[in-house]
Amino acid sequence: MHVLNVDGIKKHFRSDMSLAKREVLRGVTFHAREGEVLGFLGPNGAGKTTTIKVILGLIRAHAGSVAIFDRPPGDRRSMARVGYLPEMPYFYPHLSLTEFLEFCGRMSGVGRSDLPGRIDRIAEMVDLTPHRSKRLKSFSKGMLQRAGLAQAILHDPDLLILDEPFSGLDPVGRKMVRDILVDLKKRGKTIFFSSHILSDMETLCDRVCIIRDGVIAKSVVLDDLLKMGEGTVEVAARGWRPEMMQGIREYVESVRTTGEDAFLVVREQRFVRPVIERLFGGGAEVLAVVNRHRTLENLFLREIGRPDARTAKEKKEEKLVFTGF
Ligand SMILES: Nc1ncnc2c1ncn2[C@@H]1O[C@H](COP(=O)(O)OP(=O)(O)OP(=O)(O)O)[C@@H](O)[C@H]1O
Ligand SMILES: [Mg+2]
Numbered sequence: 001m002h003v004l005n006v007d008g009i010k011k012h013f014r015s016d017m018s019l020a021k022r023e024v025l026r027g028v029t030f031h032a033r034e035g036e037v038l039g040f041l042g043p044n045g046a047g048k049t050t051t052i053k054v055i056l057g058l059i060r061a062h063a064g065s066v067a068i069f070d071r072p073p074g075d076r077r078s079m080a081r082v083g084y085l086p087e088m089p090y091f092y093p094h095l096s097l098t099e100f101l102e103f104c105g106r107m108s109g110v111g112r113s114d115l116p117g118r119i120d121r122i123a124e125m126v127d128l129t130p131h132r133s134k135r136l137k138s139f140s141k142g143m144l145q146r147a148g149l150a151q152a153i154l155h156d157p158d159l160l161i162l163d164e165p166f167s168g169l170d171p172v173g174r175k176m177v178r179d180i181l182v183d184l185k186k187r188g189k190t191i192f193f194s195s196h197i198l199s200d201m202e203t204l205c206d207r208v209c210i211i212r213d214g215v216i217a218k219s220v221v222l223d224d225l226l227k228m229g230e231g232t233v234e235v236a237a238r239g240w241r242p243e244m245m246q247g248i249r250e251y252v253e254s255v256r257t258t259g260e261d262a263f264l265v266v267r268e269q270r271f272v273r274p275v276i277e278r279l280f281g282g283g284a285e286v287l288a289v290v291n292r293h294r295t296l297e298n299l300f301l302r303e304i305g306r307p308d309a310r311t312a313k314e315k316k317e318e319k320l321v322f323t324g325f
Pocket of ligand 1: 042
């Protein structure tokens, strides 16, 4: 079952100065299955926050449709099952954390008798128990981010929509948020979150949608990504001598040497055996053979057209600038 369906949404903004339209979402389509952790990845300005706002019914799309639990955005019953962490949450500065969570709990329909126990548990989860009576205006950025996450999960929603949940957190805070998300996933919750931190996406997500210039450029299942491979294999050897290249030259993409150690990048898996046989035959020792799988980072850079987006002319010009020094 699809918990979230986003189908061909388009959104434009008009600039303040002219009536010209700027199309920010140009037909965004994706879905999230029940129990799935779906990452939303894209460069700054790609349209992630705008998409999330459309999904939640905070702004209206000009075309396309959204369904959350098969209902349109803003539907009261389905929205009660959604937890949302905005990119830039607003906090009432004079409230203490407890007062803030009491307010959020009442707004999201948590029963009066349930609320104190839940606040205790959630404050503990986000490691803010010692700060519960402090006013939010005295909180640091990372503490506010954790308070934001606390309000998003307080009513035990089935779908979490988190816009940059790792932003402003130190490594301990990041691990804590990661652990919370892993725990929620184990409990069958569906999580849709945007982030720039690719390693967090890699460890958490079942699938990642890459958005570029207002369209989904790619949707990738993380398990498939790890299986895909770049095609190359790295071989580390000790006792390397340059003459060992004879007979294997066409199998090897590059060789890096430090003293008698060499690091060979073998073009394809099927060339690994002859390369290793050659190394052994020459009296070298093989220290490691590593399959270079494709990472989310190189896929992301490829999809958004960096770092090779510069044309040959641009690269040449760049070189000329440096030669000029
Ligand atoms: N209310 C608005 N009025 C005019 N332009 C807007 C408005 N909101 C967003 N935009 C523009 O839409 C584009 C997409 O913005 P959005 O905030 O969705 O990007 P994002 O992918 O979330 O980026 P980031 O990674 O920086 O958070 C940007 O160019 C932004 O300037
Ligand atoms: Mg954003």
